[in-house]
Amino acid sequence: MPDRPHPLHPRYWAVHLLALACVAAAVALGYWQYDAWHAKRDAAARDLSQIPALPLTQVMGPDDPFPGKYVGQPVALRGTWEPDGTILISGRERNGVDGYWVVTPLEVGPGTAELMVVRGWAASRTDVPAAPRGAAELTGWLQPAEGTGAVDDDATDDVLPQLRIADALHHVSGDLYGAYAVAQPAIATAGSNTGTDGLERAELDQLPPSPRFTAIRNLFYAIEWWFFAGFAVFMWWRWLSDDVLGDEPDHLQDDRE
Template sequence: MTAPRRPGLLTDLGAAVLALVLVGIAGWLGKWQYDAWQAHRDAESRDLSGVAAVPLDDVMGSDDPFPAPDLGRPVEVSGEWLDGGFWVQNRTYDGTDGYWAVAPLHVGDAAVLVVRGWAPEPDDALLAATGDADVVGWIQAPEGSLVTDDDPDDDVFPEIRVADAVQRVDVDLYSAYLISQDPAPGLEPAELAALPEPGRFTGVRNLLYAFEWWVFGAFAAFIWWRWRRDVVTGVTSPLNARGDAPRT
């Protein structure tokens, strides 16, 4: 039986170059998909709190659902304060527990809840808001962890929930609230409650594509390594050179 023919130098180099090209392309495509995944997450979690304020109507209408990509964006709005203000408990300022003073601002045919500032204790004088106002504040999504209100008849709420606040005013409410950048007299600034965070599955398709390309590159490298090992050690296929089964 004759020894298997080893490939020539050009064949050997050609196989190595082909393997390197396939691995390089797969690696580059995987990196591209990975960067796209990261870009999706960065876009969703971008901090808009420092950008210039835009009119509230440019971000959402009074009947629109909360625009999640605009969480934390500064908006400006003009209107008239309405009765129906309330306090929100368990809010901190500089590490101290206290309360937010919240009042509805009448804007067009609806009203938007505005956090006017923080106080260590509820005070009716600080809660009162009357007259016209121009407000610049960060837009936030209503809360809703279903915390129980121990006393629904008082002016202290556990959270800012539109369903609770709408019972205190005679107009519809926006599905958002604002944290005023300038606290009302006698109040401290309310700390920004939330900034956007990327969802668990944001851009997950790009991430899976990245791993798919890297696996393909690893497979191409494995095929070249296996072929090279078989050539060096002289391992041959069960078929002979003519493609027939070996004789017994």
């Protein structure tokens, strides 16, 4: 009985190449659908941050825990700046440059608690403009307080490693909301006193969560394509095992003898 050709014999190249092309195409299409799923979820999160602003008092009260469904919710803020409570949050990168968030408390109503407002970003402490004073009217994205566990190396200065409400309390004269807001860059109207002048925009760290089933079809398509890739590998291996590497049945060998 003549020997079988080697599995890499040129007569089998067309089958090997077809199997490789099918697997590569299925894997690539799966990753394409997976990336589309991620992109659509990220877009949905950003879109939530663009919805109309709500009054802060409609979203949470001074003593309320942070309402998780309002991460990134735009809130309309009116109050009075408390410039003496201005702090800097270190380790904030923007376009590859390490800098600071500039944060000033805003008393959102007479006798009520203050809300820490991230007015913007500065590359160095010398670039930080004077804190605003007086009445203010602005819109900001609501964010839960940070709690990264970073340690403040110098509790006597106005630079903190994170925007943690318990740490910020040492720099203000009143109570604080259990949240902070990132000021939206906007064209200031007369008397608005947004406090963002002289600062670059602070990036929104925590986006609102995407709806649970956003772009779920793209995820299913990705899984289907990867399943097809696995099936193509299985079929190629079965063909290789049965028709190329496998032994002939005994009755066929007997007939040839």
